[in-house]
Amino acid sequence: MWFVRFLTSSIGKKWLMAVSGLLLLLFLGSHIAGIATLYLGSAAFQGYAEQLHSHMLFISIFRIGLLLLFMIHICTGLFLFYQNRKARPIPYRISAKVANQAVRALPITSGRASLPFAAATMPYTGLLILIFIIIHLFGFSFGPQDVPIANTVVTLLGNPGYGLLYICSFTVVAIHLHHGIWSLLQTLGLSHPRYTLFIALMTTVLPLFFLMVAGGIPLLLICGVKF
Template sequence: MNWLIHTFQSSIGKKLLMALTGLGFIGFLAGHLAGNLTIYGGSDPFNAYAEHLHALGPLLRAAEIGLLLMALIHVATGLILFLQNLNARPQRYRVNKSAGGRSLGSRTMPYTGLLILGFVLFHLLNFHFVDKSATTIFEIVSAAFQNPIYVAIYVAAMLIVAVHVSHGFWSAFQTLGMNHGKYMPIISAAGLVFAIAIGIGFSCIPLFVGLSV
């Protein structure tokens, strides 16, 4: 057990935690988007999807607790690594050159991560921690997306998620040892495609609901 504790106390161990939890959230995003796409079928399919999730009972609670733990680990570890990097190089270079592999996603990971965390809390307060006894989830979503401010916030947040994932996807596989000249370009391209699909897929939902209801 000591070797495991020492591993995750090291920089490599922290990056491994970031990679594993990041891939967990990538899987969650894919599944969550697939479920949310049922809203294009109208109220009945979307409400049925929500009811199916709630029917899982303890399994759903276990999944929610697992997501919460992953979020705490991912955010805390990311902040620790970010602060350690700042302490290791307290002064910025005079010439801020774009090094190989540097991208908008890689340069903004800590900041987009914190923005995503803030949006998740906002999202939960508006959709999860609300009284559903006298209404349906479709009605709650429809009412929320009648507000253009919320639509704008949601679309902006999804674009930020896409930027974050565009770097996190291939970075996670690289951390796990797949940094190979033959496979990395494919993984990087797959990550970009996935990020674009997530950004567009989630962004289109509030626009569709807001314009159609």
């Protein structure tokens, strides 16, 4: 079948990465919009969480979809990583400094590439995000069920060690998104110089915005702010 042939081709796998990445990005955007209700106070956040949990069938289907998306994204990413390594076992000898200079030399209108550091570390930042999500799920989704979720969030993220781990993890997420969004825009054909401003907004402003909104919660809690 043409569809299976497409998905097993190299370009098909790039599309799988791009589409699964885009859907995961939409999840992250909606998740961060939800947790931002904490800035309005614990009661607002608790109300949001209870509202969400009142649609259990929807949540269950959503979770299965999310798990599938993560699996597709991770497996395809690993496959492309090993395929590239097999095709070029000796990496290009180019220092980060030279690569950065080459990127800066590009005219602004050509739709600049993402930072080479973010591109080169994609498999590692991806792995760190996976570890973070496992820790995150054990803290919240599989955490104590007899305590309101708002209390669990405030107690865990107010712990300096745990809170700092979260801030570092969100920084890793922002670095991964910086190159990931750039790469998915390329794959989906949105790399024309006409879209330079849109590309800059998506690859730099959006990850930084996510980092500020999500990272602000543990930071304020550690500083003693009460939600």
